[in-house]
Amino acid sequence: MYALRRWWDRNGVKLGLISLAVGSALLLRQTQGALVFETYRWLTQPFVRDPAEVATQAGTPRERELEQRLVELESQNRELQKLLKYVDQRSDKGVTAPVIGRSSDHWWQEIILSRGSDDGIQPGFIVSGIGGIVGRVVEVTPHTSRVLLISDPSSKVGVTVSRSRNMGYIRGQSANRVIMVFVDKVPDVRKGDVITTSALSRLFPSGLPVGIVESISFNKSPAPEAVIELSAPISHLEWVIVSPNPKVAEAKAAEEKEAAQEPAKPFLNDEVQPEPQNQLTEYNLPQESIQQFQNRPEAELPAIAPPQPSASPQPPPDPEIEAIPPVESEASSPVTEPPPIEELAPVETAPVLPAPIEAVPPSIDTTDPEEGSGNP
Amino acid sequence: MINNFTKLEPRTLQTVNWAVTVGSVFICLLILPMRLPGMELLSVSPNWLLIWVVAWSVKRTGFEGAIAGLVLGLIQDGMTYPDPTHAVSLAVVGFLTARLQKQRYIREDFISISLIVFGMAILAATITAIQFSWHSPAASTEMANRTLGEIWTNHQRIALSSAILSSLWAPAVYYPLNRWWEMVETVVQPQQNKLKNPSF
Structure with a gap:
């Protein structure tokens, strides 16, 4: 007992100090260093320049002309979209935020902004600079937010070549370059092509500019790769625009919906589902013919690829038919006998994903001639 | 100014000492996201927390060094990503620096501190690269995207630039802190000895 008391007398204060230090460190860790970032923001506040000052600096006559043309084209686009009754979920609301710091670590590519949850910023918001997207918000404190850049090796973004709609994803290379990995074995891509975020990206809305193809290597082993030069000056950003992310809100809503319904659903299904449904209504396929198609005996299965004379009187080509069963099979699986569906599944799961991609080109075809005719 | 502090009561001086120590850590934390001219090489900045841990551990026991590394590592986890933790590398650095027995083998000056910081960086x-490679095939979504090749190419760049920059900036942290701790020791130690062996 005496020894314990003596030990306590000697080391009690030390022990208290150690636990205090570890405790406060854990607290700082739990609050994501909010105290440090808030103090940092308060200290750097006097050195942040006015956005108007920066805006007036960047503007050669050529740039101003292009900006004016962009405004003109945007308004034209809006009119045309109104005529087409196109619904745009994207809102143009954005917060301009000064960049006050960089990552506190060497392994992660981040920036720190001087706007936070008090200005309505939430994790998942998109951050773009002059030229294109920069990253997305990962942490917020009342007055600061931390942004993971797209040049970070850990951020993987689904992108597409805006000319040919070839899909792929980009991987950061911790500099102003990123690597794009294609889905296709022989992608239609050239040096100088513009890369934008794709519709299949789950973190970013589609159509945001990312960068320009710098070089391509077709003989990379799993899939061809291209080096993309980011169009936003990632290494010397001063001001960025933080805008709400419709994808995150959608994902949240979908999650809640899923939680309300049964949990088991295949990956990407909530995004792909609307397409087959549309096609189904578009082609007005009679329900009986679809069920007939599914209930065919196994012997007829090899005849799926060539046009089948016996079971399918309907005119539409294969992709549309193939896109239907996932929706249909869920509903009718208890009724129909299992073997045909199981046999169908491996054949069809592969084409289901490309279906939305294939659905895109018609819209491209309509835009391309316009560009062609506009140039001369 | 230092003379004013030497006149303080030992208990008050200890409190001021802790305030200075915590304050210096806080300053290091504030410099972390900053990129001033001369503080960046290949977009890597000095590892301020590592410099602090080395400065702290040089004249202390291995246990104290490890605890300091653990605390600063946890704080840095909060400021970036906790996965993989920074506490491991900094705790190891603190422990090893304390076990170097610098007084016995190396002469005390800035060069030797810079050398220690270089090695420790x-x-x-x-250690961080090993942590990343250990995790890379695992399920953790954010880290799974790093391939082994990328990790070790990054490691070369980060290790070399952070070692060079940290060793150059080390005296800026070490010198004032060391002066202060030496002063506190010279004031507190005799008084503590007096308390331990009171001459009646």
Whole structure:
């Protein structure tokens, strides 16, 4: 007992100090260093320049002309979209935020902004600079937010070549370059092509500019790769625009919906589902013919690829038919006998994903001639 | 100014000492996201927390060094990503620096501190790279995207630039802190000895 008391007398204060230090460190860790970032923001506040000052600096006559043309084209686009009754979920609301710091670590590519949850910023918001997207918000404190850049090796973004709609994803290379990995074995891509975020990206809305193809290597082993030069000056950003992310809100809503319904659903299904449904209504396929198609005996299965004379009187080509069963099979699986569906599944799961991609080109075809005719 | 402090009561001086120590850590934390001219090489900045841990551990026991590394590592986890933790590398650095027995083998000056920081920065980067490679095939979504090749190419760049920069900036942290701790020791130690062996 005496020894314990003596030990306590000697080391009690030390022990208290150690636990205090570890405790406060854990607290700082739990609050994501909010105290440090808030103090940092308060200290750097006097050195942040006015956005108007920066805006007036960047503007050669050529740039101003292009900006004016962009405004003109945007308004034209809006009119045309109104005529087409196109619904745009994207809102143009954005917060301009000064960049006050960089990552506190060497392994992660981040920036720190001087706007936070008090200005309505939430994790998942998109951050773009002059030229294109920069990253997305990962942490917020009342007055600061931390942004993971797209040049970070850990951020993987689904992108597409805006000319040919070839899909792929980009991987950061911790500099102003990123690597794009294609889905296709022989992608239609050239040096100088513009890369934008794709519709299949789950973190970013589609159509945001990312960068320009710098070089391509077709003989990379799993899939061809291209080096993309980011169009936003990632290494010397001063001001960025933080805008709400419709994808995150959608994902949240979908999650809640899923939680309300049964949990088991295949990956990407909530995004792909609307397409087959549309096609189904578009082609007005009679329900009986679809069920007939599914209930065919196994012997007829090899005849799926060539046009089948016996079971399918309907005119539409294969992709549309193939896109239907996932929706249909869920509903009718208890009724129909299992073997045909199981046999169908491996054949069809592969084409289901490309279906939305294939659905895109018609819209491209309509835009391309316009560009062609506009140039001369 | 230092003379004013020497006149303080030992208990008050201890409190001021802790305030200075915590304040210096806080300053290091504030410099972390900053990129001033001369503080960046290949977009890597000095590892301020590592410099602080080395400065703290040089004249202390291995246990104290490890605890300091653990605390600062946890704070840095909060400021970036906790996965993989920074506490491991900094705790190892603190422990090893204390066990170097610098007084016995190396002369005390800035050069030797810079040398220790250089070595420790490379060690810390290597430990982090090992942590990343250990995790890379695992399920953790954010880290799974790093391939082994990328991790070790990054490691070369980070280890070398952070070692060079940290060793150059080390005296800026070490010198004032060391002066202060030496002063506190010279004031507190005799008084503590007096308390331990009171001459009646």
